[in-house]
Amino acid sequence: MKKYFLFILLTAVLLLTACSTGDKEKAEGYSGVIGSGAAMGYQYIVVKEGETISWDLRYKREHILLEENSENEKDLEKFMNSVNNSQLELATLVIALSYLLVVVIITSILYKKKRELLKGISIMTIVLASSLACYFAFEAAIKLSRFLHDAKYYYYLLVS
Numbered sequence: 796m797k798k799y800f801l802f803i804l805l806t807a808v809l810l811l812t813a814c815s816t817g818d819k820e821k822a823e824g825y826s827g828v829i830g831s832g833a834a835m836g837y838q839y840i841v842v843k844e845g846e847t848i849s850w851d852l853r854y855k856r857e858h859i860l861l862e863e864n865s866e867n868e869k870d871l872e873k874f875m876n877s878v879n880n881s882q883l884e885l886a887t888l889v890i891a892l893s894y895l896l897v898v899v900i901i902t903s904i905l906y907k908k909k910r911e912l913l914k915g916i917s918i919m920t921i922v923l924a925s926s927l928a929c930y931f932a933f934e935a936a937i938k939l940s941r942f943l944h945d946a947k948y949y950y951y952l953l954v955s
Contacts, residue, residue, distance in 0.1 A: 834881035874949035881942040888935035895928035
């Protein structure tokens with residue numbers, strides 16, 4: 796038992812040192828894509844070339860290339876956060892609606908096969924599960940709408 800513990804400890808130490816070998820000096824001289832994201836037609840790609848950081852912003856067929864400076868840095872960051880949050884809320888919405896669909900399918904199968912199972916506590920469980928799915932879907936839809944509105948605002952603010 797002691798040998799296994801030492802082996803696991805040694806393996807964990809080796810993994811931690813392998814994961815933390817990135818030097819700050821290497822990151823400062825990096826050139827290439829340092830970030831990207833897309834949600835519901837909004838897209839950004841952040842490229843670092845030497846000391847300059849360029850942002851490629853897209854909305855549907857519109858496209859603009861901006862260089863980051865002190866004036867637009869906060870707006871670019873807010874646009875990026877809005878797009879990333881929209882992507883997360885869209886995933887939450889899809890999961891909540893999928894869960895609701897699964898509850899409806901299971902309920903319909905139980906209704907057709909074994910109606911006696913749909914009595915008492917089973918109905919309350921089904922109602923609770925579908926209510927939770929509807930709540931999470933509704934909440935995600937509202938948040939998604941807000942984040943997309945923010946992304947639109949910051950996109951047009953940066954384009955103009």
